[in-house]
Amino acid sequence: MTLYTPLSEHDIFPQPYKDGNIVFENHKNCQVKCLDQGNGKKQILQVLSTNPTDYMDPTLQPGQWLDS
Numbered sequence: 001m002t003l004y005t006p007l008s009e010h011d012i013f014p015q016p017y018k019d020g021n022i023v024f025e026n027h028k029n030c031q032v033k034c035l036d037q038g039n040g041k042k043q044i045l046q047v048l049s050t051n052p053t054d055y056m057d058p059t060l061q062p063g064q065w066l067d068s
Contacts, residue, residue: 027066030054034066042066 003012021036022045030049034042044064047054054060 024048025066028054028057028060030057030060032060032066040067 005012023034023036023042025032025034025042030047030051032044033046033048035045036042042065044060044062044066046062047060049055058064
């Protein structure tokens with residue numbers, strides 16, 4: 001099968017993370033993809049929103065930590 005797309009193969013066939021589990025959280029009415037480190041801490045990996053202002057919020061930027 002041939003895929004004609006500008007995306008890289010890592011975007012189409014993502015590799016699982018080895019340092020924890022991927023979870024989806026609703027934070028400030030915005031869906032975010034997080035890496036669960038255990039001990040109640042989650043690190044934001046990706047913002048999943050159709051609202052452009054969510055991407056401008058510094059607390060929702062990838063790399064930020066959420067405390068549960």
